[in-house]
Amino acid sequence: MQPPLSNVAAESAVEAVVATVIAEMSAHLLEESRNIRDVLEREISELGGDSQLLELLGASIEGNVDTVFHVLQHGITADHLHAPSAAMEYARRLAQHAIPVTALVRAYRLGQTTLLDRIFARLQASSIDPVLGLKVSHHIVSISSVYIDWISEQVVSAYLVEHERWLANRNNVRATRIRELLSNSGSTDDNQASQAIGYQLDRHHCAAILWMDKPKSDRDGLPVLEQLARRMCETLADNPTPLFVAADNLTAWVWIPTGRGAGQLDANNIRQLMDARFGGAHIALGTTEFGSAGFRTSHLHAQQARSMALLTDAGDRIVTSYEDPGLAFSALASADLARAHQLIRSTLGPLADDTDAARRLRETLRAFFDHQSSHKATAETLHLHYNTVKYRVKSAEQMIGHPIAGHRFDIEQALVLQSWLGNSTDSTRAE
Numbered sequence: 001m002q003p004p005l006s007n008v009a010a011e012s013a014v015e016a017v018v019a020t021v022i023a024e025m026s027a028h029l030l031e032e033s034r035n036i037r038d039v040l041e042r043e044i045s046e047l048g049g050d051s052q053l054l055e056l057l058g059a060s061i062e063g064n065v066d067t068v069f070h071v072l073q074h075g076i077t078a079d080h081l082h083a084p085s086a087a088m089e090y091a092r093r094l095a096q097h098a099i100p101v102t103a104l105v106r107a108y109r110l111g112q113t114t115l116l117d118r119i120f121a122r123l124q125a126s127s128i129d130p131v132l133g134l135k136v137s138h139h140i141v142s143i144s145s146v147y148i149d150w151i152s153e154q155v156v157s158a159y160l161v162e163h164e165r166w167l168a169n170r171n172n173v174r175a176t177r178i179r180e181l182l183s184n185s186g187s188t189d190d191n192q193a194s195q196a197i198g199y200q201l202d203r204h205h206c207a208a209i210l211w212m213d214k215p216k217s218d219r220d221g222l223p224v225l226e227q228l229a230r231r232m233c234e235t236l237a238d239n240p241t242p243l244f245v246a247a248d249n250l251t252a253w254v255w256i257p258t259g260r261g262a263g264q265l266d267a268n269n270i271r272q273l274m275d276a277r278f279g280g281a282h283i284a285l286g287t288t289e290f291g292s293a294g295f296r297t298s299h300l301h302a303q304q305a306r307s308m309a310l311l312t313d314a315g316d317r318i319v320t321s322y323e324d325p326g327l328a329f330s331a332l333a334s335a336d337l338a339r340a341h342q343l344i345r346s347t348l349g350p351l352a353d354d355t356d357a358a359r360r361l362r363e364t365l366r367a368f369f370d371h372q373s374s375h376k377a378t379a380e381t382l383h384l385h386y387n388t389v390k391y392r393v394k395s396a397e398q399m400i401g402h403p404i405a406g407h408r409f410d411i412e413q414a415l416v417l418q419s420w421l422g423n424s425t426d427s428t429r430a431e
Contacts, residue, residue, distance in 0.1 A: 015075070017136045021122055022072045029069070032118060033062040039114045046103040056093055059086035061111060068115075068147050072140060078147070083154040091155035095162040104159060105152060112148050116141065174198060175245050178253070181292065182299055188292040199243040203259035207286035207298035208232065209306045211251040225252045228278050232256060235269045253302075255295065258288050267321040274318050284309055285321040304331040308420055326416035333417055340417055347414035351399040354423045361399065362415055364392040369412050 025032055037058050041048050047057060063084025070076060094104055119140055123133050177196040181188065190201045210225040229242045233256055240257040247253050256265060267285055274281070284306035286298035301322035308327055309320035311334060322328060333340040344352050351358055351365075364382065368389065371377035379389045397403055404411055 013132060014135050014139050017128060017132065018139060019073050021119060021126075021136075022069050025119065025122065026066075026069045026073075029062065029066055032115065033058065033065050035118065036061050036065065036111045036114045040107050040110060043110060044103055044107055046099050047107060050097065053090075053093060053097065056086065056090045057107075060084065060090035063087050064108075064111070064151060065115065067151075068144055071147055072143055078150040081147075081150065083151060087151065087155055088158045091159040092162040095159045096166050101156060101159050101163075104155060108148050108152050108155070112144055116144065171246065178245055182296050184296075190292050193292050197243070199255065200257070201292045201295055203257055204288055204290050205255045205257050205259070205295065205298065206265045206288045207295070207302040208254045208256065208265075209247075209251065209284040209299075209302045210254060211282050211306070213280040213282070221249050222246050222252060224278060224281060228281055228283075229254045229256070231273055231278075232265070232270055232283075235266065235273065253299065255298070267319050267324070271319045282306075282309060282317070283319045285319065285323075287322050301328075304328070307331065308334065312420060312422060326420060329413070330417055330420035334421060337421065340421055341423065344414050344418045344421070344423075347400075347410050348418065349399055349401050351396055352414075352418055352423060358399070361392050361396045362418065364389060365396045365404075365411070366415050366419070368393055369408065369415075373408075 037054075040057065040061075041054065048054070063086045067081065067084055071081070091104055094101075120137060123136060126133075128136070174197055177193075181193055181197065188201075194201045208229070210228055212221055212225060226244050229244050229252065232254075233240050233242055236256070236258065238257075242257075243255040245253045258265060265285060265288065270283060270285070284302045286300070286302035286305065289295070289298040305320045305322045305324075305327060308331055309317050320327070333343075348362075351361060364378065364384075367381055368375070368378045371381065375386055375389045375393070378384075379386045382389070384392075393404075400407075400411065
């Protein structure tokens with residue numbers, strides 16, 4: 001049995017063996033790199049398919065293997081290294097192709113394992129002393145792991161930067177195409193437009209506008225709205241993927257596919273899903289329409305619904321739908337608020353006042369009209385006594401200044417306008 005070597009001598013012996021083994025393998029760099037590439041293609045499905053990406057993968061592997069061989073042979077430390085250019089470009093290209101970063105990280109770990117297996121096989125085939133061989137193996141694993149940790153940080157950082165840049169560019173291009181589509185009032189080729197915006201137009205969809213009241217942080221803005229858009233889709237049978245476009249840092253335009261059995265977006269269902277996660281968020285719903293023309297029409301309706309929600313300045317109005325009773329008519333009338341309020345006042349008189357008594361009478365009169373002027377049906381709906389309804393209708397007539405018979409249409413429209421536009425002082429504040 002040979003006497004044990006000193007620490008310095010032992011380290012020198014380990015380094016000498018490592019240098020010899022790695023020098024032998026460096027002579028077969030292309031073969032070793034190709035072997036790793038074959039393993040990665042076979043084991044990580046996300047990396048296969050695109051021929052250009054595979055070629056770049058091969059170049060990345062070759063650059064990394066060559067670098068780690070030099071590190072092992074010459075004891076180069078990480079602070080003197082430069083990441084292989086092919087490896088950095090490959091990481092950026094994966095980001096552009098939306099291949100998960102986890103596939104990139106796994107590729108480095110699997111590549112290390114594959115290379116180590118080849119190195120250990122050479123050591124086992126040699127006549128090296130087992131104790132020395134164990135130290136050599138430990139040294140190679142330690143050094144290669146440090147390199148893998150270092151290069152992984154480099155390529156993941158490159159991936160994430162490119163991912164953010166690519167998403168921003170793609171979203172900017174998409175937003176531009178969508179604005180062009182919305183402003184085009186002529187005929188549109190649905191197939192070409194679909195390819196341009198990355199969303200299938202040849203189907204039914206409902207537009208929505210989502211916005212936030214002043215969020216506490218950036219995480220309470222668009223990220224919350226995007227989560228809300230996905231949550232809205234969960235109310236549909238098919239749980240489709242929405243088209244989500246940021247209009248600004250607090251507002252998003254959304255289109256939700258409602259075809260192929262997904263059903264219709266129901267404002268009441270959406271109101272029920274609003275919980276603490278979406279505090280400060282508001283929704284304006286358009287109508288369900290078809291094709292590129294419907295894409296524009298539904299968005300226009302969502303815009304009008306949002307305008308009415310903002311005009312009423314009602315903090316508790318979380319979800320506003322274009323199909324809410326009276327909204328479409330009131331949206332048209334809101335183009336000239338002064339005349340609209342003049343009409344409300346001239347038709348309703350003191351019944352338009354902003355008082356609790358007037359509000360109760362207006363609510364009763366609207367319900368009375370909704371139930372074909374039936375005192376009984378109105379009483380049942382409002383949970384009031386029959387005589388109470390009769391008294392309120394009579395009181396409303398007195399405030400209007402004449403019987404409602406023969407003037408129902410005018411009165412009903414004025415009530416609708418007042419419910420959405422409020423009184424003139426509210427309108428002045430909203431403007």
